[in-house]
Amino acid sequence: MADIFDISKLILAEGPVCDHCMGRQFAKLSTGLSNDARGRAVKLVLAMEGDRLFKETGDADLLDALAPSNVNAGKTLAAAGSDAPAEEKCWVCGDIFKNLDFWADMAVSKLSGIDYSSFLVGTKLSGLLSENEEILWEACGTAYAEQLKSELNREIGKLISGKTGKDVAFSNPDIMITFDIAKKEAQIDIRSVYIYGRYLKLVRGIPQTKWPCRKCGGRGCDSCGGTGKQYQESVGELAGLPLLSPNYAEAYDVVFHGAGREDIDALMLGTGRPFVLEAKAPKRRTFDLAALEKEINAANVGKIEVHGLTFCGKDLVERLKGEKAKKTYRLKIRFESPVTEENLNHALLQLHGTEINQDTPNRVLHRRADLCRNRTVHTAILEQMGEKNSTGPGPSEHNVVESCVAYVRVFCDGGLYVKELTSSDEGRTSPSIAGLMGVGAKVEELDVIDVELDAAE
Numbered sequence: 001m002a003d004i005f006d007i008s009k010l011i012l013a014e015g016p017v018c019d020h021c022m023g024r025q026f027a028k029l030s031t032g033l034s035n036d037a038r039g040r041a042v043k044l045v046l047a048m049e050g051d052r053l054f055k056e057t058g059d060a061d062l063l064d065a066l067a068p069s070n071v072n073a074g075k076t077l078a079a080a081g082s083d084a085p086a087e088e089k090c091w092v093c094g095d096i097f098k099n100l101d102f103w104a105d106m107a108v109s110k111l112s113g114i115d116y117s118s119f120l121v122g123t124k125l126s127g128l129l130s131e132n133e134e135i136l137w138e139a140c141g142t143a144y145a146e147q148l149k150s151e152l153n154r155e156i157g158k159l160i161s162g163k164t165g166k167d168v169a170f171s172n173p174d175i176m177i178t179f180d181i182a183k184k185e186a187q188i189d190i191r192s193v194y195i196y197g198r199y200l201k202l203v204r205g206i207p208q209t210k211w212p213c214r215k216c217g218g219r220g221c222d223s224c225g226g227t228g229k230q231y232q233e234s235v236g237e238l239a240g241l242p243l244l245s246p247n248y249a250e251a252y253d254v255v256f257h258g259a260g261r262e263d264i265d266a267l268m269l270g271t272g273r274p275f276v277l278e279a280k281a282p283k284r285r286t287f288d289l290a291a292l293e294k295e296i297n298a299a300n301v302g303k304i305e306v307h308g309l310t311f312c313g314k315d316l317v318e319r320l321k322g323e324k325a326k327k328t329y330r331l332k333i334r335f336e337s338p339v340t341e342e343n344l345n346h347a348l349l350q351l352h353g354t355e356i357n358q359d360t361p362n363r364v365l366h367r368r369a370d371l372c373r374n375r376t377v378h379t380a381i382l383e384q385m386g387e388k389n390s391t392g393p394g395p396s397e398h399n400v401v402e403s404c405v406a407y408v409r410v411f412c413d414g415g416l417y418v419k420e421l422t423s424s425d426e427g428r429t430s431p432s433i434a435g436l437m438g439v440g441a442k443v444e445e446l447d448v449i450d451v452e453l454d455a456a457e
Contacts, residue, residue, distance in 0.1 A: 008042050008400035009062070010140045016069040019043065020092035020097045020151065027146035034234035035151055036097070043070045092132045093148060097155065100323045106186045108436045111164065114190065115284045118169035119177055121157040123149045126182035174285060193249055193279040195289065196312040198272030200305040201235055201262065208261045209236045231264070238300050259320040259329070259453050260414050268447040270328070272307065273451045275315050320453070325414040328450040330383070333406050333422055333433065336440035341385045341401040347436035349409065350379040359428040362421045375416035375425045384409040409449070419443045
């Protein structure tokens with residue numbers, strides 16, 4: 001392997017190089033030095049060797065090669081009465097290291113008005129700079145070298161840190177600054193802010209997330225009033241709207257991530273469903289979550305409520321999506337003909353701890369693959385026979401009350417379609433309440449009472 005002296009002469013043979021580009025070829029040697037310090041040291045030794053050769057043999061070749069980028073070599077030639085070559089631009093980087101403040105100031109300007117505590121710099125080299133680096137490595141080798149973009153990232157990052165007082169973070173920076181060298185542009189990517197909580201949905205007819213209009217696909221038409229939405233409100237929009245305000249995140253957009261979902265006609269009660277609000281490209285990262293919670297609830301009385309808001313990381317979104325929650329439902333079931341409390345209790349008992357084989361329901365086949373899913377019903381308990389708040393029949397100690405309406409509480413695995421657990425969906429769900437009773441049945445009202453997702457909290 002060539003030694004440092006031989007590699008240095010090979011580098012000079014390609015043309016004038018600045019201290020940074022010379023030193024960068026030895027970046028893996030002698031830790032604790034900057035590349036320009038390494039380059040100056042190498043050039044000083046080369047200038048001394050060139051002076052020795054010139055004085056002993058009259059050979060000025062090394063000094064001539066070194067002089068366009070090194071003041072020591074130029075002075076030596078001048079002192080000897082020779083004409084030193086004029087200073088020339090570094091052929092590798094084009095002297096980009098002489099104007100790093102240009103890039104740092106560009107970033108500082110773009111960061112103005114943004115709340116952040118850490119950042120990281122990246123660069124996209126021009127084709128010419130990438131090609132020059134490859135030519136140099138091909139001629140001189142890469143055994144000790146560092147990439148040009150790595151040094152640029154580090155040196156510009158140090159300048160930005162000094163100008164802003166913010167820290168460079170290699171893991172999860174608040175801001176990612178990417179410089180396009182050819183276009184002389186800087187792109188700022190702001191890491192999202194994530195907020196965890198639970199929500200209640202207190203009214204039927206509101207979807208969890210925004211639905212595009214079925215007729216126009218979200219483009220806007222007469223049917224949707226130009227909004228592009230099938231339903232004008234959703235839980236995600238109602239909860240996320242304040243995060244667009246300068247009072248909170250002042251985000252570019254808000255994305256709602258729920259732990260599963262409930263049907264549009266279902267209520268979400270009990271302790272609520274876990275969710276994460278993702279505020280994208282926020283200008284503020286710190287704000288009062290208690291005030292945010294209060295504002296969301298005050299603006300949506302009778303529709304939704306949120307509670308337990310807390311800042312969280314992106315990883316919680318993945319866990320919410322990946323965890324298999326257990327859920328508790330309350331079903332208002334209407335049978336096609338009267339059934340007895342005794343027979344219904346007997347049928348529900350048969351579902352305890354039972355694995356349900358469920359083909360994709362007919363009502364969602366247009367948007368879900370036709371698969372067989374296996375989910376377990378842990379308990380199914382009769383709460384009441386007959387309509388609630390009526391003078392009709394209620395629970396009986398003799399288990400012979402007869403009614404077309406019953407309220408049933410089901411505790412089951414997430415992903416079980418409880419409407420089809422009730423109706424059998426033309427035999428696509430087995431066993432089912434309708435099948436066990438031998439009477440047609442359907443869910444008339446559905447409430448989600450609880451979502452158990454302890455592993456994500």
